[in-house]
Amino acid sequence: MLGCGVVGSEVAARLQSRAEALEERIGAPLVLTAVVVRDPDKERPGVDASVLTTDAEAAIDGADIVIELMGGIEPAKTLITRALAQGSSVVTANKALLAAAYGELMAAADDSEVRLEHEAAVAGAIPIIRPVGDSLAGDRIDRIMGIVNGTTNYILDQMDSQGWDFDAALASAQELGYAEADPTADIGGHDAAAKAAILSSLAFHAPVTIDDVHVEGITGITAEMVETAKDQGFVIKLLAVCERVTDSPAGAGLSARVYPALLPRTHPLASVHGAFNAVFVEAEAAGSLMFYGQGAGGAPTASAVLGDVVSVARRKVLGGRGQYERPFHPERRVLPISAITTRYHITLDVVDRPGVLAAVSEVFADEGASIELMRQTIGEVDDEGIQHAKLVLATHENTDAALSRTVDRLGDLDVVRAVASVIRAEGQ
Ligand SMILES: NC(=O)c1ccc[n+]([C@@H]2O[C@H](COP(=O)([O-])OP(=O)(O)OC[C@H]3O[C@@H](n4cnc5c(N)ncnc54)[C@H](O)[C@@H]3O)[C@@H](O)[C@H]2O)c1
Numbered sequence: 001m002l003g004c005g006v007v008g009s010e011v012a013a014r015l016q017s018r019a020e021a022l023e024e025r026i027g028a029p030l031v032l033t034a035v036v037v038r039d040p041d042k043e044r045p046g047v048d049a050s051v052l053t054t055d056a057e058a059a060i061d062g063a064d065i066v067i068e069l070m071g072g073i074e075p076a077k078t079l080i081t082r083a084l085a086q087g088s089s090v091v092t093a094n095k096a097l098l099a100a101a102y103g104e105l106m107a108a109a110d111d112s113e114v115r116l117e118h119e120a121a122v123a124g125a126i127p128i129i130r131p132v133g134d135s136l137a138g139d140r141i142d143r144i145m146g147i148v149n150g151t152t153n154y155i156l157d158q159m160d161s162q163g164w165d166f167d168a169a170l171a172s173a174q175e176l177g178y179a180e181a182d183p184t185a186d187i188g189g190h191d192a193a194a195k196a197a198i199l200s201s202l203a204f205h206a207p208v209t210i211d212d213v214h215v216e217g218i219t220g221i222t223a224e225m226v227e228t229a230k231d232q233g234f235v236i237k238l239l240a241v242c243e244r245v246t247d248s249p250a251g252a253g254l255s256a257r258v259y260p261a262l263l264p265r266t267h268p269l270a271s272v273h274g275a276f277n278a279v280f281v282e283a284e285a286a287g288s289l290m291f292y293g294q295g296a297g298g299a300p301t302a303s304a305v306l307g308d309v310v311s312v313a314r315r316k317v318l319g320g321r322g323q324y325e326r327p328f329h330p331e332r333r334v335l336p337i338s339a340i341t342t343r344y345h346i347t348l349d350v351v352d353r354p355g356v357l358a359a360v361s362e363v364f365a366d367e368g369a370s371i372e373l374m375r376q377t378i379g380e381v382d383d384e385g386i387q388h389a390k391l392v393l394a395t396h397e398n399t400d401a402a403l404s405r406t407v408d409r410l411g412d413l414d415v416v417r418a419v420a421s422v423i424r425a426e427g428q
């Protein structure tokens, strides 16, 4: 095992405390031969001190299974590659690495006829990698929409249920240990984007990396946006969307994107509260499936790691081997967000006078975009004595490019004092 932090220490402790049960399931004992750490003198309750070492290469050589829980790109990538090349199967929770080099690492595993398992890398304890890669392998997955970051779901949920502003909700997430010390990867959407890249690669058999994923985080979500959404029967969630696109202005392909979006409060994902994760999968024959549970934390993540270890060990004992499939369809393109069909909810601060709606409608008509719903509420009287109004416009589906141009042009209108907020809507 490489790394013994939050997840690694739970895995090591459970390998010891559940040794008998694991042996029953596998048909052979699992022996933890080495745990690679930075400081072998540190006290680690539940971990046998005699297996601690700083020599990663010696630890890997000859191991049947290598469990990588160090995180980060290097040295994890070099060590995993070494392990696969020598014929060890690898179990990892490293979403950052897989989102950067999924195709390359899977091909290396396939070349050596060993397995590279990674259930813990997406949505922690929730079984989602095996269902998408294995259970649904006989079906055609069309769309995956998930809440795959616990920190941001906690923040948005507190803003929705307690009326907190963003900063208060983030401070609370940090206090509770959900957010990282530097929460940028969580709130910027990058952690969710890594998971979207892995899910897209697996569901659509194409080598999708994190650089292909369109990412928007939640730092721009205000208490007012949450309140407006609530008034209209929506909740704001940070969604990872992976989609098979058959037709778009840019042709057929895939879409992988992460952004905060409105969901109807009746949608199954709307009832995912706190730091929980959930993934909604739509497949041709299976229809809609929902996977729900704890997406982070030492013990839940260790559950997924140990499941992979048992699966690999069983195959080893039975003489089975090999990868799910050889990757992939390199010709499948990830389309730019501009070509993707979405809906917007646009909130405008306008001057309340005749002709405002005509001017707004003209921009929509001109861009070929259409308004599904409009709501006007009375606003404030400003310093110059001018009465303002708040206009909330929900659009029909259109390309993101057309909607984005519409917003730019609305912002240029004389009667529009400010584009107060723009957010996409999903799940309708
Ligand atoms: N914590 C979670 O909830 C969670 C959930 C899902 C996936 N993961 C993933 O699991 C992996 C581990 O996460 P964690 O939360 O346990 O992190 P962590 O920081 O608690 O643990 C990583 C450990 O690896 C050690 N390490 C790093 N580089 C090393 C090196 N070169 N040699 C020896 N030791 C080294 C660190 O000292 C640390 O103790 C990461 O890839 C993470 O993304 C974590």
Ligand SMILES: N[C@@H](CCO)C(=O)O
Residues within 6 Å of the ligand: 124, 148, 149, 150, 151, 152, 178, 179, 180, 186, 191, 295, 296, 297
């Ligand atoms: N920081 C991540 C950890 C799990 O990957 C989260 O909040 O979901």
Ligand code: NA
Residues within 6 Å of the ligand: 119, 120, 121, 122, 123, 124, 125, 126, 127, 128, 129, 304
């Ligand atoms: Na998982």
